[in-house]
Amino acid sequence: MKLFTMSKSLNFFSTELDLKSLLVDFEQSFNVKYVRAGLFDDSNTSIYHSVNEIAELGTTSSPDQNQSPCYLILSAEEEIQVNPIEQRRGGTKYAVNQSNNPESVIVRTGGLYGGSCIISGQIGTCTTHLKSLDMMNELTRIMTKNFTQIKSYLVGKEARRFMTKGYRLTSDARMSDDYDLVE
Amino acid sequence: MARSLVPDNSTQVLGYSSDPNEAGTLFNGIPMQDDAYLFQGTPEYGMPPAPIGSTIPPVAYEKEPAPQPPTDPQTNPPAENDPATSDGHGSCDCSCGTQQKITETWFALYKYNDPPDDTDKSDDIFVGYMKMTIYDDNFLAQTLTIYDENMEPIDLADFPLDYYDYVIDLFTTDTGVGELVLPESILDKPAAKNQIPEIAAKATEKRTQLELIEEAVKSMPNNGFTDFDPVYQKYFDLMEAQSTKIDEIRGKSNNRNHNYGPLYDPDDLEFNGVLRAGDNKSQGFNATQYELLPLAQAFVKLGEVIILLQPAPPLTGGAGRSARGMLRGSSRGALRKLDIAAEKAQKANLCAIDSTKMGGRLGNESTRLHVADVAGELERRGFEITGGGGRFPEEYIPGFGGIRKGSAYPDITAIKNGRTIRINTVDTLVDGYTLSRREALNAARIRRLRPFDHLITIPKPK
Numbered sequence: 001m002k003l004f005t006m007s008k009s010l011n012f013f014s015t016e017l018d019l020k021s022l023l024v025d026f027e028q029s030f031n032v033k034y035v036r037a038g039l040f041d042d043s044n045t046s047i048y049h050s051v052n053e054i055a056e057l058g059t060t061s062s063p064d065q066n067q068s069p070c071y072l073i074l075s076a077e078e079e080i081q082v083n084p085i086e087q088r089r090g091g092t093k094y095a096v097n098q099s100n101n102p103e104s105v106i107v108r109t110g111g112l113y114g115g116s117c118i119i120s121g122q123i124g125t126c127t128t129h130l131k132s133l134d135m136m137n138e139l140t141r142i143m144t145k146n147f148t149q150i151k152s153y154l155v156g157k158e159a160r161r162f163m164t165k166g167y168r169l170t171s172d173a174r175m176s177d178d179y180d181l182v183e
Numbered sequence: 184m185a186r187s188l189v190p191d192n193s194t195q196v197l198g199y200s201s202d203p204n205e206a207g208t209l210f211n212g213i214p215m216q217d218d219a220y221l222f223q224g225t226p227e228y229g230m231p232p233a234p235i236g237s238t239i240p241p242v243a244y245e246k247e248p249a250p251q252p253p254t255d256p257q258t259n260p261p262a263e264n265d266p267a268t269s270d271g272h273g274s275c276d277c278s279c280g281t282q283q284k285i286t287e288t289w290f291a292l293y294k295y296n297d298p299p300d301d302t303d304k305s306d307d308i309f310v311g312y313m314k315m316t317i318y319d320d321n322f323l324a325q326t327l328t329i330y331d332e333n334m335e336p337i338d339l340a341d342f343p344l345d346y347y348d349y350v351i352d353l354f355t356t357d358t359g360v361g362e363l364v365l366p367e368s369i370l371d372k373p374a375a376k377n378q379i380p381e382i383a384a385k386a387t388e389k390r391t392q393l394e395l396i397e398e399a400v401k402s403m404p405n406n407g408f409t410d411f412d413p414v415y416q417k418y419f420d421l422m423e424a425q426s427t428k429i430d431e432i433r434g435k436s437n438n439r440n441h442n443y444g445p446l447y448d449p450d451d452l453e454f455n456g457v458l459r460a461g462d463n464k465s466q467g468f469n470a471t472q473y474e475l476l477p478l479a480q481a482f483v484k485l486g487e488v489i490i491l492l493q494p495a496p497p498l499t500g501g502a503g504r505s506a507r508g509m510l511r512g513s514s515r516g517a518l519r520k521l522d523i524a525a526e527k528a529q530k531a532n533l534c535a536i537d538s539t540k541m542g543g544r545l546g547n548e549s550t551r552l553h554v555a556d557v558a559g560e561l562e563r564r565g566f567e568i569t570g571g572g573g574r575f576p577e578e579y580i581p582g583f584g585g586i587r588k589g590s591a592y593p594d595i596t597a598i599k600n601g602r603t604i605r606i607n608t609v610d611t612l613v614d615g616y617t618l619s620r621r622e623a624l625n626a627a628r629i630r631r632l633r634p635f636d637h638l639i640t641i642p643k644p645k
Contacts, residue, residue: 009576037575039567066569066578066596066603085562095562097574099555106575124576152579152587171581174635181585 008136009124010143011153012110013169013181016058018147018156019109019121023051025142026073030135034071035080035096037106043082043094058111060119063173065110068119072096073135074104102127105135113173118159120171120181153181553644554594554608561597566604570596578605580632591629593638603636605629611642 014022026032027050034054036046048054048071060068074080081100085093098104110121123139125132147154155163163169169181551573558572570578571594578596582589593605607629609622618626618640629638 009579011579011581038569039562039565062601064598064603066598067601070569070575085559087565088563089565093562093565095568095574097568099574108569122576122579126571126573126576151585152581152590153585169585171579172633172635175633178583179581179585179632181581 009122010140011120011122011171012143012147012155013118013120013153013159013163014058014110014147014156015112015118015158015162017158019057019107019111020051022139022142022146022156023107025146026135026139027051029138031076032073032135033076033078034073034107035101037070037072037096039085040094040096043084045080045082045096047080049076057109060109060111060113063113063117063119065108065120065122065171068108068110068121070106070108072098072101072104072106074101075131078103098126098132102129103131105132105139112162116166117168117170117173118162119173120153120169150181150183155181550608550643553641554606557606557608557641558595558597561595561606564599566597566599568595568597569603572597580629582632589628589632591625591632593629603633605633605636605638607638607640608643609640615642 034048034051051057054071056069062068072080078101080096083095083097083100085095087093098106104127105123105125108122110119113119123136123143125136143154147156148160149155150160153169155169159169163181163183168177170177170179172179554571555573558568558574561572562568568574570576571592577592577594580591580593581587594608595606597604597606607622607626609626610619611617611622612619622640626638626640
């Protein structure tokens with residue numbers, strides 16, 4: 001088993017179709033569930049038992065990659081740990097991330113934005129838990145097999161077609177197209 | 184080029200214009216209370232409205248265009264009473280290395296006896312004037328001067344700005360050179376001793392209170408504006424302790440909603456920073472969000488200005504005392520908060536940090552704990568961490584054309600209210616706030632790659 005000494009991530013461009021085919025493949029190897037990650041006002045988590053249940057896959061409403069939806073992928077039998085965070089201004093928010101769920105990987109979906117851009121996504125982990133690394137290795141294997149490496153990104157098949165049609169492939173659509181991915 | 188400011192006693196309105204062409208024409212009323220946000224002076228940045236019916240000071244100035252810097256110093260000699268000249272520096276706009284005056288701002292200092300607001304003007308006590316001059320090579324508050332009612336300079340050491348509750352921004356000039364002519368009416372302004380007996384009695388009461396404060400402050404351990412906290416084995420800003428004591432004596436609660444952390448919060452921003460212009464020119468400052476933009480506007484005239492947002496060690500000496508007196512309510516306790524939070528996080532083992540092998544891009548254990556702690560503080564302020572911080576993989580920002588070269592991995596990426604901020608913990612030089620060359624380049628790269636978002640640099644613990 002290769003131990004990662006730093007957070008490991010794959011950055012990619014994908015459409016809904018690309019991402020679903022990746023994760024459906026992945027579900028063949030691992031029995032997983034998807035939990036919406038982030039900071040929430042209540043402790044109820046959004047849990048999906050298959051990628052097909054996620055409605056908002058492949059599109060994003062923000063030009064910034066950081067604001068696209070993010071999910072924790074963890075074993076179906078694993079209990080999700082929600083971290084309550086007392087706010088300085090009163091009240092409590094609830095964080096779902098890898099800090100309390102080290103046996104997970106994350107997927108930030110990215111996707112189509114504004115009819116002319118594809119925002120990048122990210123799959124990765126910041127922990128060294130063996131289960132997390134196993135899942136990461138499997139995702140890496142499937143991704144490198146089905147996606148095309150262009151410079152520092154992996155690009156899904158459909159995303160690549162969009163690229164040739166003139167769609168911008170970027171991590172932030174507000175930036176100049178000098179920073180877009182180009183072949 | 185002397186300015187001829189004409190008093191207009193009929194004008195009683197306190198107002199303000201941010202138009203530089205109108206500098207020196209209107210009054211700017213700033214209810215100071217205990218937090219001297221002197222630069223909270225523009226309506227668009229949330230300046231409180233001027234008190235209705237304000238009658239002080241009973242002078243105003245005729246509008247005149249801001250003077251232009253002279254092209255030939257020979258034909259525009261500095262005024263004799265120009266502090267830039269009197270301390271051995273001439274004022275000029277060439278690149279000969281001498282000082283260039285950027286702005287000069289006069290304030291009238293008042294006390295009032297009706298906290299927490301200043302609605303009752305009848306007991307306001309005029310105490311003197313304050314002049315702040317900004318030079319191109321001698322930054323903020325370096326030439327802050329306090330005058331009594333007779334325009335005699337007062338030693339800052341004997342005149343803590345802490346004691347002033349109320350400050351009126353008389354006018355700001357934008358003069359490269361030139362003489363600021365004070366109208367006679369200012370020189371004739373009555374001081375507290377000349378006011379009506381009831382007010383004088385209140386003044387006496389206030390003076391007694393001030394004496395008590397002075398005595399209490401003097402009795403506090405003071406080793407150069409810092410005190411030693413045996414628990415944390417560090418020196419901390421004595422101003423914080425002094426302020427607390429002063430509040431106690433004044434009978435005020437100390438819940439002033441200060442938010443001392445070094446982190447950016449769009450809704451409640453307070454931070455320290457460093458203004459730098461060119462080589463070897465830098466000045467630490469403590470500022471709030473309201474103060475930063477006017478400051479930046481003033482300093483941008485110096486050419487290349489870099490504003491680094493980070494917790495800086497408390498300013499010391501005369502400049503630090505002045506700056507803190509003027510721009511209060513920012514850094515106190517920032518370093519302490521970080522230390523306490525880091526300690527707690529360490530003890531509670533809250534940080535999911537890879538400890539199997541430390542080093543590399545994520546830094547050593549201390550750095551990772553620090554990053555996780557900063558992320559925790561962000562979460563407590565309502566920020567959602569989206570990258571790094573021991574919660575997620577770091578955000579990847581690609582270089583030109585999507586290549587790896589020139590890319591960046593900020594330590595923490597977080598979002599709140601649709602805005603994205605990034606935080607990098609950085610190595611600093613021995614002064615504690617100047618970024619090392621490598622860190623400065625990294626920070627500049629991230630800012631170039633993401634110009635729409637904020638990047639905050641925070642010194643790594645040493």
